[in-house]
Amino acid sequence: MSLINTQVKPFKATAFHNGKFVPVSEENFLGKWSVVVFYPADFTFVCPTELGDLADQYAEFQKLGVEIYGVSTDTHFTHKAWHDTSDTIAKIQYPLVGDPTGALTRNFDVMIEEEGLALRGTFVINPQGEIKLCEIHDNGIGRDAKELLRKVQAAQYVAAHPGEVCPAKWTPGAETLKPSLDLVGKI
Secondary structure, three states, X not given: OOOOOXXXXXXXXXXXXXOEEEEEEHHHHOOOEEEEEEOOOOOOOHHHHHHHXXXXXXXXXXXXXXXXXXXEOOOHHHHHXXXXXXXXXXXXXXXXXXXXXXXXXXXXXXXXXXXXXXXXXXXXEOOOOEEEEEEEXXXXXXXXXXXXXXXXXXXXXXXXXXXXXXXXXXXXXXXXXXXXXXXXXXX
């Protein structure tokens, strides 16, 4: 069953954020747009490239009122150690959530049970706590923060403009579509 348009399930976790350990729950996702990115593990290979890319684009997400949450099945202590030893991870300003029990990873259906690791799952959550975008990659395939930013912009546009949809490669300011019988077979 798809997670699209479902409510984020309740959870409690601890994140490393701005030099502190802070509690995180589904309540953090309410009232603003959120992006949750699951990744397999700290101190690995593709993961720091993705998390660093998100850190480089973080100000753009913030301009849209979006908070990012990085999640792995590591502990918040491991996130701190990685932050303290990696220049790439040190530039991250968004919360890195520890999920050592795998509860959150299972809530989003991205747990690799036999490994105790997460797949590369990306979720965009609206201010009501509903999942509006879900992408899951094999762990060998990295994500692109600029493309994710574009998709968040499209999700926000569609939410603010009922009856309009964003076509392929849509960017802010580009033409949208208003689905109707008149468009059938004419695109």
